[in-house]
Structures are given as structure tokens and as C-alpha cells.
Amino acid sequence: MTQRKSALFAWVVALLSFTLAGLLIHAQHKVGSASPVIAANAMLVRQLQLTDLCVFTEASYTRNPAVAGAAPAFQDSPLSFEHFPSGALVQPHPAAARNVP
Incomplete structure (x- = not known):
């Protein structure tokens, strides 16, 4: 007798749901003790x-934007393209942006 794929899917979903519930209970317990x-x-x-x-972790100017200068992103050339994807996600620190001449 073969098992239907929908029954297998239901068992997998149930197993993953119980695992998720166990992880949430464990996390709630650890938050209280930590x-x-x-x-x-x-x-x-x-x-x-x-x-x-x-x-x-890609570039020094995206690791900690609070301590990075405004120019390291353009260290190769002012017109160079961004080498790292994280540079497009991180805005410069406001203090660094104010100090740009």
C-alpha cells in the first residue's frame, strides 16, 4: 500500500510545527533564565x-557605520561602482555625512 503525497506532506508539516513549538518554548524558557x-x-x-x-563583514566601512568615514566607500575612485552589496543597504552615519567638505 502506497502512501499519498498529501499524507506525507501533512506528516512533515505536523513534525515541523511541533519542532517550531518546541523551539519557541525553549526560547521563552531561556529568555527568562538569561x-x-x-x-x-x-x-x-x-x-x-x-x-x-x-x-x-564585507567591507570596513559597512562593518560599523558609526565609526567609518565618508570617503572609504570611494577609496578606489570617486566614480567607482560599489564593490559590495551591503554598501547599498547602509546609509552613512549622520556625523560622517555632516563632515564632508
């Missing part, structure tokens, strides 16, 4: 005045 660690890390970040997270 809140002291998160609070301590937040206090450390405020005390050390750390900068933003590294969002992109």
Missing part, C-alpha cells in the same frame, strides 16, 4: 561606551 546576563552585558556596554554591533 535576563541577569543580558542586564549585566548591557551595563558593561554602557560603562565601556562600546560601539554598535558588526552588521556586515
